[in-house]
Amino acid sequence: MTSSSRRRAIAVAALLAAAIPALAACGAGFDANTNVPYAPNEAGVLYDGDGPGKAYGKNGVMIPQAFILGPDSGQQLAAGGSAPLYLTLLNSTGTADQLTSIIPEEQKATSVNVQSAIDLQPGTLAKTPGVTVEGLKTALRGGESIKLTLQFKNAGDIALTVPVVARSREFATLPPAATATPAASPLATGSPAPSDAATPETGEAAPSASPAANAH
Numbered sequence: 001m002t003s004s005s006r007r008r009a010i011a012v013a014a015l016l017a018a019a020i021p022a023l024a025a026c027g028a029g030f031d032a033n034t035n036v037p038y039a040p041n042e043a044g045v046l047y048d049g050d051g052p053g054k055a056y057g058k059n060g061v062m063i064p065q066a067f068i069l070g071p072d073s074g075q076q077l078a079a080g081g082s083a084p085l086y087l088t089l090l091n092s093t094g095t096a097d098q099l100t101s102i103i104p105e106e107q108k109a110t111s112v113n114v115q116s117a118i119d120l121q122p123g124t125l126a127k128t129p130g131v132t133v134e135g136l137k138t139a140l141r142g143g144e145s146i147k148l149t150l151q152f153k154n155a156g157d158i159a160l161t162v163p164v165v166a167r168s169r170e171f172a173t174l175p176p177a178a179t180a181t182p183a184a185s186p187l188a189t190g191s192p193a194p195s196d197a198a199t200p201e202t203g204e205a206a207p208s209a210s211p212a213a214n215a216h
Helices: 003-025
Strands: 061-069 075-077 083-091 097-104 111-113 118-120 125-127 132-134 145-152 156-165 180-182
Touching (some): 083 118, 097 111
Parallel strands (some): 061 156
Antiparallel strands (some): 061 083, 075 180, 097 145, 111 132, 145 156
16 A cells, blocks of 8 residues: 555545544434444445455445435335435545446336536545436335446446335435325225115116215
């Protein structure tokens, strides 16, 4: 490790260490766990590799928190709708970078709306306000996940599987998704049971009462 790399690593470590007391005091949701690889909730974290040898971050980009905000409990985001995407990013290199676009897996959504490139200055936290996953292919209730490919100007493409979290508990203070609707009842509605009353003459079902009577 060169002296400049060592100084940069020390600076990033100092940033993370200094933020831990503040993180403990700021609760949870999008403002929590912002710069340490620790998520006591359903939010995702970017790791490179699997198993005990996996590394936190990839290509100099650290993502300590990532989630797609789903609906309130008992609701759903309908197919064809959109969902907010929340990312917290940290550039651990010595060179400025940009998140230029995000591509979702085609089986889950049609696109991700990134209104403008998001700057990642060295050693500085960045977030993604206003970014939304568009054209959902299936309804979301929370508990699902969507694989995204984050495209950076310098770091290149980084794949990340992002969980969908319900808007409850530590996420309840975030603005609700615009397309949330009540979830369909799991009980089948079925058809009304046919009447077994028959007319004496024909054996057919007796006619029902007038529409006005049925409305009561």
